[in-house]
């Protein structure tokens with residue numbers, strides 16, 4: 419258990435820890451929210467087990483030396499939790515040293531027993547909710563969190579804005595097999611025991627409330643939502659539901675169940691039609707030119723208000739055109755690559771006179787995880803950062819690189835600028851570099867080569 423707890427011989431004989439120890443959860447709570455120095459989790463498979471357990475002795479040793487201990491009893495039930503008994507707080511009081519121990523007698527099957535100490539928190543045992551788990555950035559972020567040993571809950575409504583098969587395949591790449599999804603859309607990863615997925619809509623207020631009531635969530639990465647600039651002209655309500663109502667549900671729950679850090683997706687589109695480059699976080703962003711951008715700016719304002727009012731540490735990330743393996747099929751990098759591979763014409767907007775700050779997915783994920791692990795503090799713990807490669811690339815150069823990598827010729831169909839689109843986006847990432855030592859590693863040539871290799875293997 420990462421040295422988090424020390425089993426000590428129980429006076430009555432036998433091990434102090436019964437049941438299987440597993441990496442667990444300890445919330446790092448700021449002073450005002452602090453409930454305990456040590457949290458003991460007893461996790462049961464079924465509520466029936468808990469019924470037996472509460473009549474059995476639970477002993478916390480050794481005696482008081484000033485450390486506050488909270489004992490939590492949690493019940494996992496396939497398909498949901500028993501609301502009456504899922505979370506039973508019992509403040510045991512003050513106990514000794516961080517080597518505090520728990521003994522539970524005679525329970526069958528034995529519960530998971532878990533003792534955590536504060537210092538272990540940031541290392542690897544936080545429970546992170548990732549929304550948009552089947553999405554491009556969400557699924558890649560989950561893979562990185564898995565490598566770091568976090569406990570992860572992923573949610574996604576698996577909508578059909580683009581091919582849901584791609585979303586299911588991304589889930590499969592994180593060990594969530596569609597065949598094991600229950601009728602409620604719940605499954606455990608078969609490659610990583612710390613990851614569970616749930617099909618859930620961010621706009622489903624009751625569902626999101628229940629999720630937060632049930633789970634002790636330490637951090638949230640909100641990557642779920644309605645993406646795409648052009649589609650916001652077609653289906654504006656989808657943006658309000660997912661990006662505004664859905665985000666409010668996340669914020670409300672971060673208020674009801676304080677989290678260490680909420681990291682959420684914003685977008686370079688908040689900069690609107692600004693022509694002065696590069697975009698800096700201090701630039702004015704109050705003239706969005708699409709409803710999509712307006713919802714992203716709203717997210718920043720909503721998060722700021724909640725941070726200010728309730729002290730929720732929150733960081734918004736303004737992503738700049740992300741591409742790479744498992745990329746979104748509605749975005750230019752995919753559309754270009756796909757058209758070249760299929761020998762079909764590419765629609766090149768603004769007659770090719772466009773620049774984008776194409777950012778490789780691994781660099782984005784590296785940035786998201788770095789940010790997650792360092793929550794802002796202070797009076798209003800809210801920050802917004804640009805996250806991009808910080809090197810504008812001409813659209814035509816991007817297409818030529820695809821031609822080189824694939825060995826195929828692009829057929830280009832020149833078109834006018836689309837309503838709501840902007841000519842150039844290019845990030846100043848100085849703040850992210852300074853605060854998180856963030857330095858993108860993958861240039862456009864290498865990025866397109868990797869994207870092309872993935873494309874060939876996925877669409878073969």
Ligand SMILES: NC(=O)c1ccc[n+]([C@@H]2O[C@H](COP(=O)([O-])OP(=O)(O)OC[C@H]3O[C@@H](n4cnc5c(N)ncnc54)[C@H](O)[C@@H]3O)[C@@H](O)[C@H]2O)c1
Nearest residue numbers: 550552553554555575619620642643645660683737739740
């Ligand atoms: N990819 C980029 O270049 C880029 C650029 C700027 C901003 N962003 C933002 O980053 C976030 C992630 O982007 P992405 O590229 O991974 O997009 P994506 O569409 O691949 O992922 C979003 C996921 O959220 C899910 N989703 C949508 N509405 C939902 C809802 N109401 N409830 C639950 N799940 C829902 C979708 O099914 C999808 O799987 C989005 O908010 C997007 O707007 C992305």
